[in-house]
Amino acid sequence: MLGPVRAWRGDEPLATGSPQQRALLAALLLRGGRTATAAELIDALWGEEPPSQALAALRTYASRLRKVLGADVLVSESGGYALRAGDLDLARARALAGEAEKLRAGGERTAARARLADALDLWEGEVLASVPGPYAEGQRTRLEEWRLTLLETRLDVDLEIGAHAEAVSELTALTAAHPLRERLRELLMLALYRGGRQAEALAVYADTRRLLADELGVDPTPELSRLQRRILQGDTELARPVEEQAPAAAPLARPAQLPATVPDFTGRAAFVRELGARLSTAEGSVMAVSALAGIGGVGKTTLAVHVAHEARRHFPDGQLYVDLQGAGARAAAPETVLGSFLRALGTPDAAIPDSVQERAALYRSTLDGRRVLVLLDNARDAAQIRPLLPGTAGCAALVTSRIRMVDLAGAHLVDLDVMSPEEALQLFTRIVGAERVRAEREASLDVVAACGFLPLAIRIAASRLAARRTWTVSVLAAKLADERRRLDELQAGDLAVKATFELGYGQLEPAQARAFRLLGLADGPDISLAAAAAVLDLPLWDTEDLLEALVDTSLLESAAPGRYRYHDLVRLYARACADRDEHPPTEKEAALSRLLDFYLSTAARVYAIERPGDRLVDHLERTAYEGLSFTDRHEAQDWLYAESRCLLSCVRQSAAAPATLRRAVDLLWASLDLAESGTDSKEYEAVATVLREAAVRTGDVRAQGRAAITLAYVHQLSGRFDLAGEEAGRARALATGSPDPLPLCWASNLLGVVAFYRARYEEAEEHLVRAIEDFRRCEDLAGEASALCNQSRVHLATGRPGTAVAFARRGTEMYDDLGHALKGANGRYAMGIALTEGGRLSDASHCLREALTTFTDSRQRLWQGMTLFRLAEVDIADREYARAASNAETALTVLRDVGGEWRRGKVLMVLGHALRGIGQQGRAVVCWQDALAIFEATRSPEAAEVRELLTRCPAG
Numbered sequence: 001m002l003g004p005v006r007a008w009r010g011d012e013p014l015a016t017g018s019p020q021q022r023a024l025l026a027a028l029l030l031r032g033g034r035t036a037t038a039a040e041l042i043d044a045l046w047g048e049e050p051p052s053q054a055l056a057a058l059r060t061y062a063s064r065l066r067k068v069l070g071a072d073v074l075v076s077e078s079g080g081y082a083l084r085a086g087d088l089d090l091a092r093a094r095a096l097a098g099e100a101e102k103l104r105a106g107g108e109r110t111a112a113r114a115r116l117a118d119a120l121d122l123w124e125g126e127v128l129a130s131v132p133g134p135y136a137e138g139q140r141t142r143l144e145e146w147r148l149t150l151l152e153t154r155l156d157v158d159l160e161i162g163a164h165a166e167a168v169s170e171l172t173a174l175t176a177a178h179p180l181r182e183r184l185r186e187l188l189m190l191a192l193y194r195g196g197r198q199a200e201a202l203a204v205y206a207d208t209r210r211l212l213a214d215e216l217g218v219d220p221t222p223e224l225s226r227l228q229r230r231i232l233q234g235d236t237e238l239a240r241p242v243e244e245q246a247p248a249a250a251p252l253a254r255p256a257q258l259p260a261t262v263p264d265f266t267g268r269a270a271f272v273r274e275l276g277a278r279l280s281t282a283e284g285s286v287m288a289v290s291a292l293a294g295i296g297g298v299g300k301t302t303l304a305v306h307v308a309h310e311a312r313r314h315f316p317d318g319q320l321y322v323d324l325q326g327a328g329a330r331a332a333a334p335e336t337v338l339g340s341f342l343r344a345l346g347t348p349d350a351a352i353p354d355s356v357q358e359r360a361a362l363y364r365s366t367l368d369g370r371r372v373l374v375l376l377d378n379a380r381d382a383a384q385i386r387p388l389l390p391g392t393a394g395c396a397a398l399v400t401s402r403i404r405m406v407d408l409a410g411a412h413l414v415d416l417d418v419m420s421p422e423e424a425l426q427l428f429t430r431i432v433g434a435e436r437v438r439a440e441r442e443a444s445l446d447v448v449a450a451c452g453f454l455p456l457a458i459r460i461a462a463s464r465l466a467a468r469r470t471w472t473v474s475v476l477a478a479k480l481a482d483e484r485r486r487l488d489e490l491q492a493g494d495l496a497v498k499a500t501f502e503l504g505y506g507q508l509e510p511a512q513a514r515a516f517r518l519l520g521l522a523d524g525p526d527i528s529l530a531a532a533a534a535v536l537d538l539p540l541w542d543t544e545d546l547l548e549a550l551v552d553t554s555l556l557e558s559a560a561p562g563r564y565r566y567h568d569l570v571r572l573y574a575r576a577c578a579d580r581d582e583h584p585p586t587e588k589e590a591a592l593s594r595l596l597d598f599y600l601s602t603a604a605r606v607y608a609i610e611r612p613g614d615r616l617v618d619h620l621e622r623t624a625y626e627g628l629s630f631t632d633r634h635e636a637q638d639w640l641y642a643e644s645r646c647l648l649s650c651v652r653q654s655a656a657a658p659a660t661l662r663r664a665v666d667l668l669w670a671s672l673d674l675a676e677s678g679t680d681s682k683e684y685e686a687v688a689t690v691l692r693e694a695a696v697r698t699g700d701v702r703a704q705g706r707a708a709i710t711l712a713y714v715h716q717l718s719g720r721f722d723l724a725g726e727e728a729g730r731a732r733a734l735a736t737g738s739p740d741p742l743p744l745c746w747a748s749n750l751l752g753v754v755a756f757y758r759a760r761y762e763e764a765e766e767h768l769v770r771a772i773e774d775f776r777r778c779e780d781l782a783g784e785a786s787a788l789c790n791q792s793r794v795h796l797a798t799g800r801p802g803t804a805v806a807f808a809r810r811g812t813e814m815y816d817d818l819g820h821a822l823k824g825a826n827g828r829y830a831m832g833i834a835l836t837e838g839g840r841l842s843d844a845s846h847c848l849r850e851a852l853t854t855f856t857d858s859r860q861r862l863w864q865g866m867t868l869f870r871l872a873e874v875d876i877a878d879r880e881y882a883r884a885a886s887n888a889e890t891a892l893t894v895l896r897d898v899g900g901e902w903r904r905g906k907v908l909m910v911l912g913h914a915l916r917g918i919g920q921q922g923r924a925v926v927c928w929q930d931a932l933a934i935f936e937a938t939r940s941p942e943a944a945e946v947r948e949l950l951t952r953c954p955a956g
Helices: 019-029 038-046 054-069 089-105 109-121 134-160 164-177 182-194 198-215 222-232 269-283 300-310 334-344 356-367 382-388 421-432 434-439 441-450 455-466 473-481 483-489 497-506 510-519 529-536 540-552 568-581 586-610 615-619 633-642 644-654 658-670 673-677 681-698 701-717 721-735 742-757 761-777 781-797 801-818 821-837 841-857 861-877 881-894 900-917 921-937 942-952
Strands: 007-009 012-014 074-077 080-083 288-293 319-323 373-379 396-401 412-415 557-560 563-565
Touching: 019 038, 019 054, 019 080, 019 134, 038 054, 038 080, 038 134, 038 540, 054 074, 089 109, 089 134, 089 356, 109 134, 134 164, 134 182, 164 182, 182 198, 182 222, 198 222, 269 288, 269 300, 269 396, 269 412, 288 300, 300 373, 300 396, 319 334, 334 356, 334 382, 356 382, 373 382, 382 396, 421 434, 421 441, 421 455, 434 441, 434 473, 441 455, 441 473, 455 473, 455 497, 473 483, 483 497, 483 568, 497 568, 510 529, 510 540, 510 568, 510 586, 529 540, 529 563, 529 586, 540 557, 540 563, 586 615, 586 633, 586 644, 586 658, 586 673, 615 658, 615 742, 633 644, 633 673, 644 658, 644 673, 644 681, 658 681, 658 701, 673 681, 673 701, 673 861, 681 701, 701 721, 701 742, 721 742, 742 761, 742 781, 761 781, 781 801, 781 821, 801 821, 821 841, 821 861, 841 861, 861 881, 861 900, 881 900, 900 921, 900 942, 921 942
Parallel strands: 288 396, 288 412, 319 373, 373 396
Antiparallel strands: 007 012, 074 080, 557 563
16 A cells, blocks of 8 residues: 555465556555445545446446455455455554554654654555546555655654654655654754754754745744754753653553443343453453444443453452543543543643643553553543553553444453343332332333333333332323323433433434434334435435444434334324424425325335236326336235334334325235235225225225225125125215216125125126226226136036136136236136036136235235145045145145135135045044134124034034
8 A cells, every 4th residue: 555556465466456456455455354335435536526437437446346356355344345455565554653652652662663663665666656536645644644654754763762863864865855743853953963963053043934934924933933043042951862851750540530330230141251361352462442333311321330340350450430522512631531530540640741642642542551541431432432442461441432333442342232131120029119010010011111221211210110109000001002292291300311312303403303303203113224314315325424333323213124213202202303393394294295106106016017017107196206127026025024023113103194194005906915925904994994984084985995905805805794785785886876986896706705705606707807997997907817716716616617717717817817826826726626516626726826926925925825725625526635634734834824714614614625635534623623613703604504514514
């Protein structure tokens, strides 16, 4: 780096590629292993006017470098790149400069000069030679300035050890090359004076003053003027080397500054062990640094103080403590803290230097050879604490901060989460008293859950209860149950949860604060990066930068790569901030509307790729915000199932506003795969009910009809056919005569299915014929195919196997022509049933196994289970009873949480037949008895058939 950018593996030079590729390598190396985003790297290579294909070029350069350096050296992280470099000349130079600083502070100036010379020898001509780009140019200037500073320091040490004669020639050349660097001229004057050349030294000052006046219109610095006066006065002290003037070392004290640990410290046993073991390593060959991060109120300070007290025996020379006020408006300045630390270690005020660099050097020198623990509490960032870290083995630092200090080299990072429910209840009990908690255990659990298991919130709630003997735990639980008042209830004396969150919020930049407020409005358990970009109306890269910044401040949690979540109390606080600070207030509604648009637009694309030819997507509400696109159905399915809970939460939240109700209904309809797959099917049903009720309240007929369709569909899938019929009938009545055609088609189709399952075959056929006609009018081929397959089942039940097979085949062919794999599987399912009844068992098995493969691949657990059930029927007809029992047992397992009791009863009937076929009559009877109980409870016609089975095959 300190010359042309070159790399070696052992002694073998590596090809670093084109100038732009070397620029990327340099930009990553100069970050010291930290991740650089693609946007940062593009700016580094091209500045404000990157080429149109900058991102593609960047990826090409990165790929080429990875081939040269190895995938373990150049890694992709969080949308950017990081370089895990090995031996770097720049790092060696910094290490040598640090050693020199320590040696010089300890009086070992000759050794310090050798280290500085070694550091300067690492430069080989121009820094980053021939590397293009604005970032390289800026770093080139910075590193050249650092080289000159090191050179000045080395020359300063030369004079301190009496090598003034040797320094004169070098200083003469340097002042000619850098005429405006006054520090070089000051050193030259001192070297000349110590060599007995007083007149020349004064001439240098006169020349400097004239040059500064002519070039810059300024006078020399006070330091240079002071040196001139001392030379004029013939100051004898000025002529003596510093070594002769070195003061005696001040006596060292043993500070014991740790705050008291809390008497009711609870839990955190794993963290106490982990941190204690880490701190104990400071007795060996390394300095131990541990950094605890977490949201305000999570107990970082309490844990750190407790661990520090536990580890005191490892640090007999003292313990230092400071509250760095990092969460406040005025964080403690490192130079101020260093001053107090030095005084605590016995350094006289007169011996404490002015600059932070000199104080840090003296601090590290003072700690050298000692075993001292430093607790740096409430740090703002890594830059604040770096000067405060000890520099030698035997010492250790324990840091707490709301910021994750990923840029603190060598630190052991600990993310402190909220307490476990057991730990939370234990802390609550210790403050309130075991008797009160034992009497109301459930209410106590409600309290700690309302506190989000956050230690500060639990301590406040428990302290309030302990101070009010007339309150029961239930009273407190009721107060905390109201989310609108919860944060206000969580304050006692000078402790307040809201206040600790306010400190973190107050430090956010405006864009970060806006993101914090708006993202808290969404009800989902977490939020994806793409959904967050919709809420904020920002590009993905900008959104990720904001969210990662919030993660670093511990106001947001990274739930998984690309997913983020709030602690429950932090979300309440974010919403309070949105109510207070968001201007105009309509931006809150706009943000949630964009989120709904994102989900609806994306779900529609999932539906379209899963169900080609289905006209539903053409009749959904229009969206203003674009969603995601997918390249294949598996990618689309992955998104839908991953977003299931968030999507349903958005639907439920959007039902409350008339302006978003219709889009919410359409989003639920477009996501019906969630109901068929069993993924959050209970929540799907609950949300469908909420939508139907909201639509009735607002009087929105279109929303009512569509909500009734989704609810009817859920009831039908769960085997609640009477309820399904009621909702489907309501949907058809609402849709009749309306300009909204699809609910009418779907309602007729559903009514036909319900009538079929209730053995009302004539009625079922009428509904299905009407559905076919309605779907044809809408040019909905997929819907028509669905009704044809349902019609196949009716013809089969009424003794028309030939037309049943024909209807199923026609529906399947229509699905196949549309490329509709999932519904094509439904067609094959219907075909398999018809072929089974017709005695064509091999063909039936083939159709059903094709359907099973598709259903399994599509994660459609309902139809996967029902297809296994139908295969069991084929096996029984083929007298393969053992295989039938296996298929039926598997079907029961798959249908455990989906399909409803009626379908479970059907499988139990078939399992009973299979078990009887293999001679397990007792088990068969139990299965039929369970099936009978189900059919009687659901008032299903199959009950009569099961009674007949039990009559012919009684128990025992």
